[in-house]
Amino acid sequence: MVIVASTRAADGVYEDQSGPIAVEFLRSKGFETPAALVVADRDIRATLDEVFARPQVPHVVLTSGGTGITADDQTVEALTPHLERELPGVVQAFFTKGRKNIATAVLSRAVAGVSGHTFAMTLPGSRGGVKDGCAVLDELVVPIIDMLEEDRD
Numbered sequence: 001m002v003i004v005a006s007t008r009a010a011d012g013v014y015e016d017q018s019g020p021i022a023v024e025f026l027r028s029k030g031f032e033t034p035a036a037l038v039v040a041d042r043d044i045r046a047t048l049d050e051v052f053a054r055p056q057v058p059h060v061v062l063t064s065g066g067t068g069i070t071a072d073d074q075t076v077e078a079l080t081p082h083l084e085r086e087l088p089g090v091v092q093a094f095f096t097k098g099r100k101n102i103a104t105a106v107l108s109r110a111v112a113g114v115s116g117h118t119f120a121m122t123l124p125g126s127r128g129g130v131k132d133g134c135a136v137l138d139e140l141v142v143p144i145i146d147m148l149e150e151d152r153d
Helices: 019-028 041-053 075-082 088-101 103-107 127-137 141-152
Strands: 002-005 037-039 060-064 112-115 118-123
Touching: 002 019, 002 041, 019 060, 019 127, 037 041, 041 060, 041 075, 060 075, 060 127, 075 118, 088 103, 088 112, 088 118, 088 127, 118 127, 118 141
Parallel strands: 002 037, 002 060, 060 118
Antiparallel strands: 112 118
């Protein structure tokens, strides 16, 4: 599942272009993934609360947007309470990848981790940031889900 936090995209000011990148990435990895859900920044907390309260939480939840340093950027704070175990190495790899492409990549905030049998990570709202995140997750997301599924047995 991909959730985009963007007030302007949710209000129809422009079409989100980051969510489809993450959706196509997850589909390429074999995950059944609907189109990205676009919500206003103010609604990201309620949206994530609803997703993680479902009886069937998706295997992967990627967010795009709301990771900057302005007051509206609340995605990291909205996701963090749902994580049982954080994966700081994934975030470090993401920042390392992003820094190679653009110096300001480290101004984004990010969190990655697991909740039950779900992997979740926050990504920036830019196409480049999502591409960097997907590149880092390319060889990680399937093994993460496999490990979580093995733990279910």
